[in-house]
Structures are given as C-alpha cells and as structure tokens.
Amino acid sequence: MLFWCALWVVMLLAGCRREPRADLVIANGNEPESLDPAIVTAVPDMRITKALFEGLARLDGKSGRPTPGLAERWELSPDGRVYTFFLRTNAAWSTGAPITSADVLYSWLRALSPQTASDYAGQLFYIHNAEAFYNGKLKTPSEVGLRALDPRTFQVELDYPLAFFLDLCCYPTLAVVPRRIIEQFGDRWVTHLPLPCSGPYELVDWRLNDKIRLHKNPYYWDAANTRSSLVDLLPTASPNTALNLYETGIADVVWDKDLVPVELMDALMKRPDYHNFDFLGTFFYRFNVTRKPLDDPRVRQAFALATDKQRIVKKLTFGGEKVAAHFVPDGVANYQSPEGPGFDPNLARQLLAQAGFPGGQGFPHLQYMFFSAAGGGAKIQGKIAVELQQMWRKELGVEIQLRQIERKVFYSSQSRLDYDLSASSWVGDYNDANTFLDMFAANSGNNRTGWANAHYDALILEANQQTDLRRRAELFRQAETILVAQQMPIVPIYFYAGFMYFNDLKIKGIYPNLLDEHPIQDIWKVKPGAETPGASTGAIAFISAVVLKRFQ
C-alpha cells in the first residue's frame, strides 16, 4: 500500500502527464542528434526534420522524385547553370508570417556558414563561389551565386549544370529556417517553443529519449493534404522494444531498418504487416590498397571472385536483399550499372597464384575489420564476417583474422587507413549515381581505400558537367566498370532492403520507394471500426511462437 502511494507521488514528481493520444504513433529509431536541418545527418533525424522544415522542393512520397515545395515552379537557363525559383504566394511560417526569398537566402547562407558547422555544407559547393566563401577566400556573402531578386523570386547560379540539383533542393540542408529565432537562441534554437516552422508540422514537444510530438501546421501551403493532425515519434533504440510497442498497439508503424530483430527476421517476413522494399543502399567491403599484397588488383579480384554473395543473402540476411554485382543499386534514376564479376573460385585461385600465392601459400595474415552493435542491422555484421572468413579459407586457402571493434573506433580506423579489409556500407543521399560514384574520387573523404585513379576522377568530373543525360550515364558506366570490374578497391555484396511493419488495412499513405522517403503528412490511420477482429490473439500466438523459438 505504502509502495503504491509512493509510486503515485514519485511519478507525479517526475512530470508524468496525461496527454491526448496522437493520431499516429511511429517508432522512428534512435533519438535524433538534432532537428536543425543544417545539422542532421541520420535518417531518423531527417524524417522528422523534413516534417518541420521544407525547402524549395520536396520529395514525392510515391515516386521519391522532386516535386514543388515552397517554390511553386522554377525555370532553368538554357546553359543549365541558373535556376530561378518562384515562391508560392501562400508559403507561410507556422506563425502565419509569409515566407519570402530573403528567408531562403538566409537559410542557404546559414547552412554554408562555417559557424553553423554543417556536415553537409558540401552540398552547396556546387553553387558559384560557395566553396571559396566557405574556405574564407571570399569574405562577402553577396559574391556567392545566390540572389533574392524580389520577395517571391530566388535565383541560384551553379558552377556547371548539375543533374541532381533539384534533389539537393529537397534535402534538409537546404530547407528554410526561421532567422529571428536562430539569431536569438543559437545552437539550441530548435528546442525553443513555439518554433516557427516552414513544413507541414510544428513542434509541440521534444523530450529526449521519450518522444517528439508534432502538430499540423495550419498555415502550411498544402495543409489541406496533411492527413494526421497529431503525430508522436518514439525514439526507440532496441528492435525488441519496437516490436513490443507495435504488438501491444502503442506504435502504429515501425520504420527503421535497425528496428527489426534479426533473430526473428524469417518469422517476421511471413507476416502480412511486414513490408520490405528496395532502396538505395549497398553493403560492400573495402580493401586498403596501400598495404601489400592488396595493392595488386589480381589479389583483390581473387577475393571478390571467391566471395559467394548469393550464400550471404540466402543464409544470413533474410530481409529480401538482392545480390550486388555492381556498386550503384538498381533502379537509380537515368542510369544502368555494368555487371561486375560473379562467383568463380577457380578463376580466383588462378589469379591468386599469378599474384604469387598459389593455394594461398605465403599469404600474410590480414584482418577483416567490422563493428557489431546492438541494433538489428548491425548485429548481422559479425555473422557475415565469419562467413567471409570461411569462404576465403575454403576457396583461396588464405587465413583472414576477424577484428571486431567499437563503432567510433571503426570509422576512425577506416579514415586513417588503419585496416586491411573492412566491412562498409553506403546509403545514397539522393537518387543519382553520383552519390555512390563520387565517393571513390581520390580527394573524397569517403574513399578510405587509398585507391586513386586519375582516369576514374576525370570520368566523374566530366559526367557531372554533362547536360546530355545519356552521355552522362555512359561516363558513369565507364567509371563504375573501373571500380567494380577492373580495379576493385571495393567488392559490393548486396543491396539493402528497407523494411517496416504496419497493418496496411489500418495505416494508409506509406508507399515503397528507393529513397525510403515516407513524408509524415501523407500517412494516416483509418478510424477504428475497420479493424479486423482477432488481430490481438494472432499477435500473441506469434509472439509466443517467436519466444519459444528463441529458447530452443
């Protein structure tokens, strides 16, 4: 009795409060590092940020392609370098004040300012003089190729025509943010309520590791099409907790690929409320080509040919992933990848013998580096590492040691080229081959293999300055051939599949697309009554089966 009284008192003190239930509850993945569009880098953070702040264009929830956002239309100059955007007359902040081209100019220059310290400032470097301004070589922002011609017209001058510039305009980095609040509150501006928002939602509450609550922005230009008024996003970090919340009806949607328990994947896959779809992400491994004998392309080819990708996808990942014969995922806009080599252990042994290691004799004890975190997706890395080790031992006769390290140490070691072979992954920022291919240019911070190829770099640069899309695709294709079929500083293994669970009889407005883009304003829950009877008993039977399976 005393215990229960104490419980009530303490909970009251802890600030528990009764709130109206949200129209839609989503288990969103890790607690966002930030909701500042210029700062966010992680997918769960961006999903929320996009609901709060919009740019000149936005991605369509069905196709994942750019459609007009705060700008109702745009014009492109004949040379493909100058975009002129025309803002909507009804573009407004959640306070009701109009959004003008001065707001856009401020937001873009802010993302470009070194004081903001945006990870993605580089996305503005395609704009004339932007990089020089960032590096402090130019002092006046007016020299950057951005002009607010009048309150409704905004002009951008690029250094060269850029096929994916509109995709960048949909990116959070280029979203429109409120100047007055930012100047007043500095780094903590997003936590200041009420927060003027330019997107379909405004922020009601942000409690760390607890929840983020959004409310429909009534002044949003497309407010009529915002389907759910009150939305909760739960910062769920554990896949099992996500499943528990979903099964007990607290969360309506679970939508992060790290939120699916790997152990239950094969059981989950069979359920009607489990949805998986292709998206722009590749799992691969890197070679450190600055270390002998990995500097020899024949050795790298031998490793690639001895990697049975089919087996990894069939035996370990389960999530409907597709084998990757090339690096750029299938389905990317205006592009078709070349095929890399398949599984050919005989040829692999020949190549290794030619390189001076017949039957793997005399091959040094190299290490394969990976990290394995508690999350769903990362857990599988350990299993893949063991599988690769066995394949290389069996097919090539080489002994590769496994080196499992912490995540931050992993990325730091990879950047410093302190590894031999390393597990790697990449998810595209936008729907274009460039987001995959430019990372292996010699000067890219994401290369991390020590591999440098002047011909490759020239092809990428030429492709990006090309206005003819067919010619551009051809140049990219040549570059990717060097990457995955000839030089092979990397070996692609599989393309990621996105997955989420939601009952599609109850939840509407989520469509599969390559960018894993599901705008929150499109999603709604069918009003109760349409529920199927017996759903909860089914859930219990499922959970019991799953638990029994775990203890076997």
Next chain:
Amino acid sequence: MYFLRRLFLLVPLLLVISFLSFVLVRVAPGGPFDRERKPASSEIERQIKAKYHLDEPVWKQYARFLADLARGDFGISLQYRNHTVNDIIAQALPVSASLGLLAFGFAMGVGLPLGYLTAARRGHYQDYLGSFVAVLMVCVPGFVVAPLLIMYLGIKWRLFPVALWVSPMHAVLPVIALGLYFAGRVARLMREGMLNVMPSEFIMAARAKGLSENALLLKHALPLAILPVVSYSGPLLADLLTGSFVIETIFQIPGVGAFFVNGSLNRDYTLVVGLVILYAVLLIVLNLLVDLIYVLLDPRVKYD
C-alpha cells in the same frame, strides 16, 4: 567538524575526477565526429571541430571546461547538438531518480522482510525456501527478468504497459526488473546481519530477561543487524538514481543510464564528463549520509 571536513574535501576530489574523465575520454580512440559519411571537404571537418574547440590543446580545453563549470555549465552535448548537458541532466535525472527510488523501495520492501524471515526461521523450511528465492533474485540478471515480465505481464495478460514512461502503471515492470537483483542482495545481507547479531551477549541477556522472541529480534537485534544493509545502500542508491542502461533501453525510459552508456559509445565528451561528475557527487554525498545514519543506529560508532 568531521562532516564539514569531508564536505570540504569534495572539491579537490571532484577536480581530480573531472580531470581524469576529461582526459581519458579524449584518449580513447575515435572521436565524436567519426561517422560513416565524411563531409565533402577536410575544411568542413576542421570547422566542425573548431566550433566545439576540439582543435585546441587538451589543457586549454580543460581550462575552458573549468571556467564553464564554475558557472554551473557543463557545455553543449556533442552528440545531441541542440541540447546542453545541463538540459539533458535536467530532463533525464528526475526520471532515473524516480525509477531508482522506487526500485530502492522495492528492494528494501522485499529484501528486508525476506532476510529477516529467513534469519528468524533459521533451519526451517522458510529459511531454505526464502534463501533459495534470494539467491535466484541475485543470479537472474535484469535483461532476462525484463523480457520475461514483458512477455507474460505485458503482452500475454496485458496487465502492464510493455514500455515508455507515461503513467504509474508504466513504472511497475521496470521497477521490478531493476529492483529484484538488489532485493536479493539486501535479503542476504539482512540475513547475515541477523545471524551475526543473534549470538551476541546483549541478545542473550535480553532473552534471559524473558523478552518475547519477536520484541527481541525487532527491538534489539534489528538496529544492529541492518548496518550492513545501510552501508550497502549508499552506493546502491547512487547506482539506482543514476539509472540503468539495460532497463532504460528495454523499457524505453528517458533516464540518465542510457545517456551515460550511449554518450561514451558516441564519444560525447561533454556529456560523459558531466555525467561522471554528477555520479561522483551523488556517490560522495550518499556515502556521507550513510556515515551519518551509522551514528544514529550504532552507539559504538563515533566521529570526532
């Protein structure tokens, strides 16, 4: 006087602790901004580090940190870049503290009677059964208890919510999962304490005077027998108040424990140092309190 001196010693102690944690967390390989994707140019990387003064020599960073600390400011989190460490502590500590206090109450509420009972009925079946239960509570870790509780009480019978921190009902499962181990520890300490005190001369004298067994145990044996539990409860309470990573993650509770572990995994320098200092202060103050309670309970203990 003694307690004032100990309070005064807190300052140099905290300085040493803050310096060690400040340096150690920076010595660990990997940094807060080592991620899968690198910025487009090395200049961007440099600017990000410069913004958080990570490009300065460590002694200068520490001096800056001390200056801020003097104003009670732990600085901005490097992982949660819109929040200061003070914001995070202000949001998370009350949650962890409530959960911890409840679990502490649960551990005492279950552990003390259980320990008392097993000692009072020594050699009887209650002793064996109770001791077995206490050992079981100590042996089965929280990450096993929690899923079992969720499975049966949460999902199968729908008695309690499986996660989140919304209403008192939401606290029930995490409190049990967190408190069970400590309840077992307390029961065992309590039993030991009772068994040590019971053969004492003053107990025999009291018994010889014809005091009833219950009055004897409760009035005379208990205050001394509980001392091991009291000295254990200082660090226990500090531990519980600062949250548990496992329980907070499983039940998705917005407490300090998850921030502590994730902060160190993410190399969130400011957050880790801030939480280490918080933990140190709690531990020192609670140990001091334990010593005070000793004076009250045991007439043999005296400080100058």
